[in-house]
Amino acid sequence: MTVISVKNVTKIFGKNPNQVLDLVKKGMGKEQLLKETGHTLGLHNISLDIKKGEIFVIMGLSGSGKSTLIRHFNRLIDPTDGQILVDGKNVLSLSIKELEAFRRKKMSMVFQRFGLMPHRTVLQNVAYGLEIQGIPKLERHKIAEEWIEAVGLQGYGHQYPSQLSGGMQQRVGLARALATNADILLMDEAFSALDPLIRSQMQDQLVELQEKLQKTIIFITHDLDEALRIGDKIAILKDGVLSQIGTPAEILTNPADDYVSAFVRDVNRARVLTVDTVMKPPHYRITTDNMERALAEMHRKGHDYGYVIEDDEYRGVVTREDLAQEVAKPGKSPSLFDYADDSSTIVTGHTLEEALPVTLDCDHPVPVVNDEGQLEGVLHPEEVGSALSPEPTNQDDDNDTLPSRAVALEKKAS
Amino acid sequence: MLIDIFPNIGKAIRSSTNQFVDYLIMNFADGFEAFSNFILFFLVKLEKLLRSSDPLIILLIIGLLAFWASRKLLLSAGMVLAMWFIGTLGLWEQAMQTIAIMLVSVVIATLIGIPLGIAAARSNRFQSTLNPILDLMQTIPAFVYLIPAAMLFGLGKIPAILATVIYATPPLTRLTDLGIRQVDYEVVEAGRAFGATKWQILKGIQIPLALPAIMQGINQTMMMALAMVVIASMIGARGVGETVLLGLQRNDSGQGLIGGLAIVLLAIVFDRITQSAGNRMQSHKNQSN
Missing domain, CATH: 3.40.50.300 (P-loop containing nucleotide triphosphate hydrolases)
Structure with a gap:
């Protein structure tokens, strides 16, 4: 209104x-x-x-x-x-x-x-x-x-x-x-x-x-x-x-x-931009609980990792490598929902500054989860990088005439 | 000289002024007398009160006033001592007469001067019209308007008060104007932003914050009123001014000196009391430490 x-x-x-x-x-x-x-x-x-x-x-x-x-x-x-x-x-x-x-x-x-x-x-x-x-x-x-x-x-x-x-x-x-x-x-x-x-x-x-x-x-x-x-x-x-x-x-x-x-x-920018503005949709969701079936699908589609979802709820991430090892073990495979690694996630609304350590630690894009535990998107380290560096300008001489200097001056003055 | 470059305007002004004064006397004598009686009524009451009171009570009141204004014992004692000294000079009665004229003049000057100052602060145009008039009031010799004043009101205290008011009002008006103009604009704007009316802003913000300047103006008015007492005594106002005048007329330097001393002592007493009152009004500025 x-x-x-x-x-x-x-x-x-x-x-x-x-x-x-x-x-x-x-x-x-x-x-x-x-x-x-x-x-x-x-x-x-x-x-x-x-x-x-x-x-x-x-x-x-x-x-x-x-x-x-x-x-x-x-x-x-x-x-x-x-x-x-x-x-x-x-x-x-x-x-x-x-x-x-x-x-x-x-x-x-x-x-x-x-x-x-x-x-x-x-x-x-x-x-x-x-x-x-x-x-x-x-x-x-x-x-x-x-x-x-x-x-x-x-x-x-x-x-x-x-x-x-x-x-x-x-x-x-x-x-x-x-x-x-x-x-x-x-x-x-x-x-x-x-x-x-x-x-x-x-x-x-x-x-x-x-x-x-x-x-x-x-x-x-x-x-x-x-x-x-x-x-x-x-x-x-x-x-x-x-x-x-x-x-x-x-x-x-x-x-x-x-x-x-x-x-x-x-x-x-890291302190201002939130993960929501930078995250991308997850490229591959796994919705099955069955490890063999998941592994076969990853093979067929050529994905190295995937995000496991159970009834809208995010359960974790698995890599093809880990999955293959687990399936190769003798005995019945455990539930994929329980096996998936949900240790590194970011909650929506967090700033990039808060998300940065997790993003750098992970070897795959970090899942972004909302308050209800649903997967909203994933954060690619390279996307974070480009969001943090401002658009490249054509002429560097511009710097002298543009207001960034004026801002700095006014900050000093006040 | 072939051509006179100075046409005689002085003569015209002179005769028309005289005619105007005559006209006033002829037509408005009753009005002037009523006005004169009105002020005289207060003046006589005050003078009677001051002269009939026991000097001890007056000394006590001066001491209390000084203490109320300054919160300093030593200063208050000094003020009492100064007043007592006037008594020892044999001029107590005259001093009371002078105080009465001075106080009535200051009250009238305040009633005229402060509203004029407020109006001047609100309008640049009014201020620039008023300024030359104030200059005139301060510089034109008192005798110039004492002549018609004595004719209109008769000799005595009223023309003396009139002369004092004309001479003593300008500093109060100027300082009121300045004081209000110097109030932080953001504070006035805050008043407006909260929906205060012009009157609420004047009463609640501008006058309180200009009060130190206004008090300074009242102080100046008192000092200038005391400076006028000798001239006032020439047209029949009595008091310490008359003592000085008599000294002059009788070629009596000693009498002139004691009259002068009494005026100076009165000035010191009233100056210190009003100054201290003014300082205490801005105590909110001095409380940070």
């Missing part, structure tokens, strides 16, 4: 945005517009849909318009052109009163530099949204206490923000946003000002909270690793234009343009 729908939104900053809108519609670019009219093109013809319950990441470098875009959702910034629908309702048609009610109930926001009120205690900060709604003091403080605990800050309620570390301050920001119980959470570079270690803790905490709360989260970041780590969907923004929208795996394996592919080149 679509919760937020952005339709052809364009934002122009300057004295007379509406006058130059036609020029932009006719295709005038950002630089030409600035040179000829003195107007800045913030966003150009952005359309996207955000579904209920997903973490939708908007990523781009500074100046790409991502912070401008997120401020359109709760109309902290009004678009020059286009529509924004939330739950099917056009938010641009709201009166000031309706807009205030909408911001109180529907969306809450977490800010890059926390946006906490320095003259209020942690408790008063967390209760701020409720105070604005007119909820009585006792009740709002009770709710605020609960959220302070939920983000792991119990005992800090009566301290002032300046007494807390950056990570703790942002937890206060998160608690304040969650306390209003709005369905939609806007997070504007919420973790960008934090140390790397604290940042990954906060990412984990967010994902954990999200599993419980099932909010719709729009998350802004300039860090692709962060985007890939927490995003269900990622939109990549460059100079106010959307480059690509897709799942993390789609972005990584199928970048839409040079800009995106340069971006993803530096990513630790």
Whole structure:
């Protein structure tokens, strides 16, 4: 179900945005517009849909318009052109009163530099949204206490923000946003000002909270690793234009343009891609329990190994060599279902990083099994290898001009 | 000289101003008098209260105020001592008169200055219109508007208060404007994002965070009000300013000095108390360690 729908939104900053809108519609670019009219093109013809319950990441470098875009959702910034629908309702048609009610109930926001009120205690900060709604003091403080605990800050309620570390301050920001119980959470570079270690803790905490709360989260970041780590969907923004929208795996394996592919080149793919995206269907399944029959079939078809399946359930892998030895032994052969070796398997959803040791240890493609014990596919070592190395680019000189360097620089700066 | 490049505009301004003042006196004398009486009512009450109170009680109140503002015993004792010293100069009564005029002026300046400062912070256009007016208020010699003021309100305390307010309001307006503009924009944006109304943002975020600057403005207003006491005494406001003025008229340097000392001591007392109050208002900034 679509919760937020952005339709052809364009934002122009300057004295007379509406006058130059036609020029932009006719295709005038950002630089030409600035040179000829003195107007800045913030966003150009952005359309996207955000579904209920997903973490939708908007990523781009500074100046790409991502912070401008997120401020359109709760109309902290009004678009020059286009529509924004939330739950099917056009938010641009709201009166000031309706807009205030909408911001109180529907969306809450977490800010890059926390946006906490320095003259209020942690408790008063967390209760701020409720105070604005007119909820009585006792009740709002009770709710605020609960959220302070939920983000792991119990005992800090009566301290002032300046007494807390950056990570703790942002937890206060998160608690304040969650306390209003709005369905939609806007997070504007919420973790960008934090140390790397604290940042990954906060990412984990967010994902954990999200599993419980099932909010719709729009998350802004300039860090692709962060985007890939927490995003269900990622939109990549460059100079106010959307480059690509897709799942993390789609972005990584199928970048839409040079800009995106340069971006993803530096990513630790092993940590992002799951085995599901790389596995192939098993080339040979054995469904019989009878060893002789299985061996004969392998001979006939020329397979050196096969995956043994009993009624949809994966039992293990056998090689032709082992099978031949076992059959040659005197006496009755054991059940193939019991004989098959099921020691090395990978569960679906695991990352390649987790799967890599098993894959390298095995002399045959590693079976990938789902939670119900069914064989979903197999993982070839060479497929893993090629998934981990990004697409080869034609010109190596490109490296200098493409955003991978910019990412590295921005990472350093932040 | 063949052509006069200076057409005589001064004459026109002069006569039309005079006509305008005459017109005001002729037509609105009752209104001015009512206004004058309204302020005088509060001023007289306050002055009576201060002068009729036992000096010991006033000293105690000063000490408590200083302690409430600073939470420092030594400073509070110093303030009491300074006030006591004014009494030893033989100027207690005059000091009470001066305090009464100063306080009423500061209250009026606050009622005008803070809303103007808030309005200036919200609109660049209003700010750029207001700025030259504030410049004018601070630089135009007080006697210029004391002449019509004395004509409109009569000699005495009201024109003195008017002069003080005109001179002392601009720093408060400027500092209120600056204080509100300097509030972290992200915090204001957070207020908006949570659906706060403009009034809620002003009351709950902008004014509290601008309060140290506003307190600084009130402090400046007090200091400038005290700087006006001698001029105020020239049009009949009594108090320590009159002591200085008498010293000047009688060629009595000693009297001038003790009057001056009393003004300086009053300034120190009110400066320290308001400064400390202002500092304590930003205590949330100093609690991290």
